[in-house]
Amino acid sequence: MTKSLFPGFDGLMNLSRREGVDVRPTLLRVLTDLYVQTGTHSEDEQRQFVELATRLIDQVDDATRAAVKARLAVYPHTPVPVLQKLGLVATQEGRRVPLPPSPARAPAEPEQRMTADMAMQPKEAAEIHDMFFRAGASERALILHNLAQTPLKAAPRIPTVRAKRAIQILEMAAIAGDVENFTFELGDSLILPSRVAAQIVDDTSGEALAVAARALDMPSPVFQRILLFFKPEIGTSVNAVYRLSRLYDRLAERSALVMLAAWRGSTLAVTRAKYQAALHDGERQRARAVAGQTRPGAQPGSSPTVRKGTGSSDR
Numbered sequence: 001m002t003k004s005l006f007p008g009f010d011g012l013m014n015l016s017r018r019e020g021v022d023v024r025p026t027l028l029r030v031l032t033d034l035y036v037q038t039g040t041h042s043e044d045e046q047r048q049f050v051e052l053a054t055r056l057i058d059q060v061d062d063a064t065r066a067a068v069k070a071r072l073a074v075y076p077h078t079p080v081p082v083l084q085k086l087g088l089v090a091t092q093e094g095r096r097v098p099l100p101p102s103p104a105r106a107p108a109e110p111e112q113r114m115t116a117d118m119a120m121q122p123k124e125a126a127e128i129h130d131m132f133f134r135a136g137a138s139e140r141a142l143i144l145h146n147l148a149q150t151p152l153k154a155a156p157r158i159p160t161v162r163a164k165r166a167i168q169i170l171e172m173a174a175i176a177g178d179v180e181n182f183t184f185e186l187g188d189s190l191i192l193p194s195r196v197a198a199q200i201v202d203d204t205s206g207e208a209l210a211v212a213a214r215a216l217d218m219p220s221p222v223f224q225r226i227l228l229f230f231k232p233e234i235g236t237s238v239n240a241v242y243r244l245s246r247l248y249d250r251l252a253e254r255s256a257l258v259m260l261a262a263w264r265g266s267t268l269a270v271t272r273a274k275y276q277a278a279l280h281d282g283e284r285q286r287a288r289a290v291a292g293q294t295r296p297g298a299q300p301g302s303s304p305t306v307r308k309g310t311g312s313s314d315r
Helices: 007-018 024-036 042-055 064-071 080-084 109-116 121-133 138-145 160-176 179-190 192-202 208-215 220-230 238-250 254-291
Strands: none
Touching: 007 192, 007 254, 024 042, 024 064, 024 080, 042 064, 042 080, 064 121, 121 254, 138 208, 138 238, 138 254, 160 179, 160 254, 179 192, 179 208, 192 208, 208 220, 208 238, 208 254, 220 238
């Protein structure tokens, strides 16, 4: 049954039951990675993926579920039942979703409004953030293309007046080679922490900067000038400038704003993890302190105090 997608699935599940080793999180991650590697699937492959994925999603930890959700959210051909299982689209009672959908139909306006409100959770945002910065140039282009179709909620547009002011400052800082002011203005205008803004600026491949510029609705000639002056490792390569310019011209605003939402949300995930670690460490410290305290004992040479009753007298 599972031959075309994951030949060892049944054997590994039997091993898991017999040996007590929980391999389900690994299975779901590998199954998802195999599925998103290709853009087309047969009806049998899609049915297998739905059957296996929907079974495993309820049986894995939150971190695995968030990682899988982030990958499938940006994959344009994720089956509807899996999207429903992950909470990326709402389940409509009384309606059976065909599998696979053939021919593909454009979602109705109510469905578009419904899916546009699927807020991104911090763990999912962190996974998309990490997946993007780990990817190569071609993979990043594919991720950005898929983000335009994902049901995840995009960040709101930057106000026009604020964006125009930021674009002017960024161009002047780029021409002057002022990395510090460029980074500060980028983070301030996009409401990003300095850590993420610096990661965007320091990214040598250039796609992150293209996303940030598109989120500001920067004119293409301005973006090209910034590449030439601010990024010498890119500006000195005709192929690199042409590749990023073409990517920028094709980059949808929604893709940039969804990625912006992921960059913002990933910060919450990092903050929560640090807070929980500090809280856990504090609890351990307090527990050790309490365990180390001992009740004071009687000093050597002292006698125990004898309490005399008040209702008797010596005769």
